[in-house]
Amino acid sequence: MDRLRHSAWQYVAEVLHAEELPMLAAHALVDGHDSPSLRELAGLPRRSDASEVRELYVQALHELDVPLPDDVAAGRCLLVSLAFGLAEGELSPKEVADRMSMTVTALSEEEARFLSVAADYSEWLGPTDLPGWERDLRTAAHALAASTDLAPSIGRPGMRVT
Structure with missing residues (x-):
């Protein structure tokens, strides 16, 4: 299921x-x-x-009695899924920014930080600004992945902080 x-x-x-x-x-x-x-x-x-x-x-x-979540819950799952994808090296920072395809609501401080940093991406970021943005996004992704209670909802075990 x-x-x-x-x-x-x-x-x-x-x-x-x-x-x-x-x-x-x-x-x-x-x-x-x-x-x-x-x-x-x-x-x-x-x-x-x-x-x-x-x-x-x-x-x-x-x-099959499988409920469809509301937009807020689905958006939060998307946010957490993208954070895990970046934290585990499955996605690049640009792929994360590109996949923010719907309006999401952040309910925790870590979700808000990850969303805020991801929203700062622009194709016009200069070569001197891009590495800092990528670093900040990775840091925010790790913080969100380590703190979320939504990992089981997206099919991920809780992240092991190393």
């Missing part, structure tokens, strides 16, 4: 696209989850009508 629960915040945060949902459904079936809408979704081609795909996905979640 974790795969589906994690997909729910990604769907609301608009980082999980309609063409990815049929394969996600197929994996969920392999994981042992089953519902009529999930089976139908898993059988759709990748390039199916996006509206139909989204409707089936939401219906499958409903049938």
Whole structure:
């Protein structure tokens, strides 16, 4: 069920696209989850009508009692996911800035700091300013990853502070 629960915040945060949902459904079936809408979704081609795909996905979640989070919760999960991605070397600072694709609300001091530093990115940052911004973003990412209680919501264990 974790795969589906994690997909729910990604769907609301608009980082999980309609063409990815049929394969996600197929994996969920392999994981042992089953519902009529999930089976139908898993059988759709990748390039199916996006509206139909989204409707089936939401219906499958409903049938499996997987709630869709609200925009605030999904945005916070996105923020924490990006922080972990940067802290663990999976994302570059620029990729983090580029993936801030929706309005997010920061509820903790660490979330606010990470969001604030990420928002300072501009393609016009000069070569002397960019390393400082990257360093500040990495520092904020590590602080957020170490302090958050949302790690399980995004499919990450709590970060080990070294």
